[in-house]
Amino acid sequence: MDVVIKIFVALHIIGIAALLGGFLAQMKSLRTGEGRMTPGMLHGAFTMLATGIILVGLNQADGGDLNHIKIGIKTAVLVVILGLVYVKRDEEKVPSGLLGAVAGLTTFNIFLATIWT
Template sequence: MDWAHDLLLLLHLVGFAALFGGAFVQLRDREPVVNAAMLHGALTQLVSGLALVGVNEAGDVDVNHVKIGIKLVVTLLVTVLVVLNRRFDSIPKGLWAIILLLTLGNAALAVLW
């Protein structure tokens, strides 16, 4: 089960890198967009995160359900914002900042809690 956990964790980190990197690269753009990296990163994080919880529950790992619940809500919110705004040529700078900060905040929850 360790190899499955490690592989899923790697995929989860790749999803974070794609989502955060896709948003961060637009820091100086006047009209940010939801690019493919953000879309695929958000979906990868959602799927791999759920799979990680499943692998941990199946194994003998104690899962903090409150932490996972909060992270799931944040991830779903980011994914919905990314998917709904994918079709637009540009998104407001405030929405871009919300996506970026929620993504960073979710990573902070994972590391610091």
């Protein structure tokens, strides 16, 4: 079970790479307001949700005790991220502030995950 949890933590991190990487790769277009919500960002956000839920299940099955308040906040933040990326997925360009919000919220969740143990 332990190794399965570790594999899903790794997949969880690959999800972050796709979500945040989509933003980082477009930093230059932010100045001209020509950034967009790329498919990779959407897939990353979905990956976060799927692997996150699976990780909660695996930890429960393993008898581990998770910080449920932390998980709740992370889920709420991700729902906002997913909403933004999903709704704007077909737009040729989105306001840079929206892309910044996605990146900021993702970063917030990363620090929440690592600092609040």
